[in-house]
Amino acid sequence: MKLSQKEAIFASEVVTRFELYNSLFLTLPFYRVKHTGTLLPFFTSHCEESVKQNIAPSDIIESFFGQYEQYVQAADRYDLLFRFIQYIERQVVLFDAIEDSAFQKTHSSDEVETLAVLLQQASSNPAMKADIRKALEEFSLRLVLTAHPTQFYPGRVLAIITDLTVALKTNELNSIHLLLQQLGKTPFFNKSKPTPVNEATSLAWFLENVFYKVVSSIQRKVEDEFETPIFNAHQLIELGFWPGGDRDGNPNVTCESTKAVSELLREFLFRCYYRDFRVLKRRVTFRGVEEYMERLQQLFYENSFIKSVEPTDLQDEILSNLNSIKEVLIRVHDGLFVDVIDDLSYKVRLFGCYFASLDIRQDSRILRKAHLEIRAIINNPYPENYDSLSEQEKLKIIKFTEEEGPSTGFSPLSDDTFQTIRLVKKMQYAGGEKASHRFIISNCQEATDILQLINLFLWSGWQKDNLSVDFVPLFETVEDLSLAASVMESLYTNEFYKEHLAKRGNKQTIMLGFSDSTKDGGYLMANWSIYKAKIELTTIAREHGVKLAFFDGRGGPPARGGGKTHRFYATMGSEIAHEHIQLTIQGQTISSQYGSFDTAYFNIEQMVNAGIVSALDTGDKNKLSPEQKTLMDNMAETSHKTFVSLREDPLFLRYLEQLSPLKLLAHINISSRPIKRESAGELKLEDLRAISFVTSWSQLKQNIPGFYGVGSALKKAKEDGVWEDVKRLYETSGQFKTMMDNCNMSMSKVNFNITAFLANDKVYGTFWKKLKSEYDLTTSLIMELTGTTVLMEQYPVERRSIALRERIVLPLVIIQHYALQQLELHKDDEEKVKIFNKLIIRTVYGIVNAGRNLA
Structure with missing residues (x-):
């Protein structure tokens, strides 16, 4: 062939x-x-x-x-x-x-989806260029690096990978040989669990070595296509950061670690500036600039290597000195090396003194308790039975008074909440508002979850007229997604919140979590629930004149919302707010899609391109008809029932605990976060983190969250006589096609032959056959739907890459399952239990790392 x-x-x-x-x-x-x-x-x-x-x-x-x-x-x-x-x-x-x-060579034919091709097409089409400019005036892309490490090489290994990639590009055999030797002798894992600050340091490596260069390059490239500046009021590409700020279910994140990470980001950024300044200093050796150069040398050096007790926002001073140097170069020295000044000035305008915005996230239950505790201490208008009232009654009572509460005397988590709220103000003073301006409320179920958090800010030293913070609800489960629109309606009609939004430019960010909705309702229902929620939330926002930005919590694999993400954004349709794209990037997604200049440049361009394409789609080609929505409703419902039936099987969690490394994930030193939210007591599915849930299934090579229920849904559609409608939906809807193609991708990494010995197991035999049956059903119907004979046939290169990776790690999978079997046989032998546990833990690393973004 x-x-x-x-x-x-x-x-x-x-x-x-x-x-x-x-x-x-x-x-x-x-x-x-x-x-x-x-x-x-x-x-x-x-x-x-x-x-x-x-x-x-x-x-x-x-x-x-x-x-x-x-x-x-x-x-x-x-x-x-x-x-x-x-x-x-x-x-x-x-x-x-x-x-x-080899990335540039293997992806050269993918350029049809890149920003470069779109801008090239527009260069000879003035009307199209004007439309793109208009879209860019509103559009922004925010990539948020998160502390969910499903692939987490230490910095020493990342540096080797970077050097090895460069050497391989030019076939420098001697360098490659030496780097392979270095690789063989360098330890791959940490001997102890990383702290949130350790995690931040690891992720900051990508900020320093990749994003610092790529973000400025892409934004400048886009601006250069137009005659006048586009990004005066906003940035095209923004960076966000979660390690050290995301304390949802992570007791290791404290106010102290948040402060340390904020300082760390500043330090890493100024080291980038200092390196660029040293290049500038080697070139700008003329008279007339000595004073400005000396001041810049002092600013960059001190903020790189000397920790300041009270750091301040130095962006304006740095830009002023750079501009003064530029004026001297133009006036006296024929404009020599002005381009070097412009490059550094551009980066300072982009990254300020903060590098990436540090988001704060906490669970609503923790915030409710903090609200209860401080009400007992300060003067407030709330009755004693406030917490037992209905939501509507609370909304009538809630007031917004400014009263500085005490800074101590609370339970540990409440104390951390108040200390962190005060710290946000200090971080803004040190790095500007963008240093930390978002508070995300996990498990947000009511409008009062947001309004009570505003109370906490006003009772911690913040003033109503200077509340420079965006409050972001996070809706995660299938049920929460269905109620999200009513929650936001209550907020938009609250007089105080309306005033607050007006001061924030009438902009509202809403976060939608994919991972927990997958664990809750299965792959198809999760995708469809989020899609419907976005339509409902967009409708409500537009009715109230609110500019909406969706912040998508997406993990690496399709089972957690990853896969070909840019295609979701390019085909949302006019019913969904599309002016901004915001998403988390984490784990293997960071290293696979943003781990080098080439991959990051390509993938960021694709995301920007997706946003512009979506904005240019003023017609209804990506809008689903009422009949298609009904079809999707029915399929999602069938899939949901099938998945819930599996979840409710008494063997479900037991199967995962005994036959996968689930229980041992807590001992793997790649994350500071526990594998479940409630650390005490027995393991419950609702407390289990989605990352642990999905990782365990991928270690089994069964990837249940990425496909289970899809086959049953397609089969039911066929039985109902609407198969041709499903095929048309796949051919015409970019959203549905991407859902199915990502499901296809997830299944391509499944190998039930590895666990086929379980078919005759007295305990798990029937359960295993149920999983295998749904996989076979989904495989056959996906191939029929896509008109293919093998999984991933439409993406032959990715299919080959996956196959090669699976071949590399197959021995690890076998060793892991061998150790799990032996562990059960020798559970009373303490010495052997230690050995088998260690074997299991060590195999997890390589299996996960090989999966990259295709699990």
């Missing part, structure tokens, strides 16, 4: 080069790893052949060691398995680096 041009490029630039460099890597003479590189290919082949025959993992491991008489002792076997794990972890990095180094 003849390969397409894109497949041929991928084969030569990625597959062939990986085979070449992997063979080199496997023969490196590392300490205590003799024979490991030689044996690993044989072990991989053994796993592949055994899985095809549905052999259980324990039998696969035993039969492999049966071929080598030197591995009779259990200790020697365990030692070799750990060495296999170490090698495979590094093979994943090598594959990532090779893919990233």
Whole structure:
């Protein structure tokens, strides 16, 4: 079969080069790893052949060691398995680096969806260019880096990956050889759990090494296409940050860590400025600028390396000095190196003294308790039975008085709430309003959740006329999404809140969480619930003259809202507010889509392009008809019932606990957050974090949250005689097509052969068959819907990439399931329990890392 041009490029630039460099890597003479590189290919082949025959993992491991008489002792076997794990972890990095180094070549034919092509088309079409300019005057993209690490290499490994990618681009064999040796000797994981500040430091690496350069490059490129400046009043691309500010269910995030992260962001930013300034200093060596250069040297150096007790916003002073230098260069020195001044000035205007806006997030239940505690201390108009009143009664009573409450004497979480509210004002003083201007309320269920939080601000030193904070409700579950419009209606009709919005430019941000709605209602219902909520929320906002921005909480894999995200935004239709795109980027999404200059530039351009395309769509081509909405309602309902039926199976959580690494995820040192919100007591599904839920299913290679219920929905549609309508919906609706294609992507990483031994298990046999049956049903109907014969046939390069990654980590999956089986058999042997737990924990890293954004 003849390969397409894109497949041929991928084969030569990625597959062939990986085979070449992997063979080199496997023969490196590392300490205590003799024979490991030689044996690993044989072990991989053994796993592949055994899985095809549905052999259980324990039998696969035993039969492999049966071929080598030197591995009779259990200790020697365990030692070799750990060495296999170490090698495979590094093979994943090598594959990532090779893919990233070839990114521009393998993605050259994707340019139809890029901003560059759109602007090129507009250059010869004045009317189109005017429309794009108008869209850009309103549009903004905000990318928010979050503390949900589903892929989290330490900074030392990220640096090696970056250098290796550069060396691979130019085939510098000596450098590659040295970097592979460095990779082999560098530890991949932390010996202790990271703190929120550690997480912030790791993510700030991407700010410093990728976003600092890419964001300014793209915005300048867009501005250069037009005769006059577009972004005077706003930025095209904004950066947000959650580590250190997101305290929802994370007891390790405190006011102290929030302050430390804010200072850290400033420090990292000024180091970027200082590096650029040193380049500028090497060029601007003329008379007449000494005073300004000396002051800039002092500002950049001191804020990079000396911690200030009371930092202030220095943006205006820095820009003033840069502008003075520019004037001297133009007036006296023929404008030499003005471009270097302009570049640094541009970055200072973009990033100020804060780098990325630090969002604060807390659960509504914590905020309600803080409201209760402070009411007992200060003079306020609330009756004693206030908390037992209905929402409507509370709305009539609630008042907005300014009264400074005490700063101490509360329970720990309430105390943190009040201290953090006061800290936000200090952060704005140090870095400007954008340093921290959003408070996100998780589990927001009522309008009073927002209004009571405003009370807390007014009782903590803030004034009504200077409340420079945006209050962002987060609606997460299927039920909360259905009630979101009524909550916002109550807010928009509240006189105080209307006045507050007016002072904030009549702009309202609403966050919608994908992950929890998937865990709650399944893949199709989650997607459809969010889509419907956006239409309802947009309608309400437009009726009240409110400019709405949706902030989407999306994880890396499709099961958590990831996948081909830009296609969701390009095809929303006129019923949904589209002036702004805001979304979380996290875990493997950060390193896979924004880990290098090339990948970040490409993916950010795609997102900006999606926003403009959506704004230019003034017709109804992406608007669903009433009949199509009814069809989607019915399919989502069928899918929801199927998923809920699975969730309610008594074996559901037990299956996940015993057969996946779920219980051990808490011991993996990649996150400061607990795996569940309530740390005490038995594990309950409602308390389990979505990231742990989805990760566990992906470790099983079953990816249930990414497809379960979709097949049943498609089957019901067929039985109801509306199959042709579903096919037309797939062909005409970008939203539905993206949902199905992402589901397709999720299923492409499923391999039920690995756990086929469970089919005859006395406890889990029937349950396993239920999962496998829905997978087979979904696979067959997805392929029929898309007119394909294999999963991901429409995306052959991604399909090949996934297959290669799955082959690399298959031995890790087998080792993990072997250890889980042995753990159950030897649960009374303390020494063996330690070994098997360690094996399980170590395999999780590589499996997750290999998944990137395609889990």
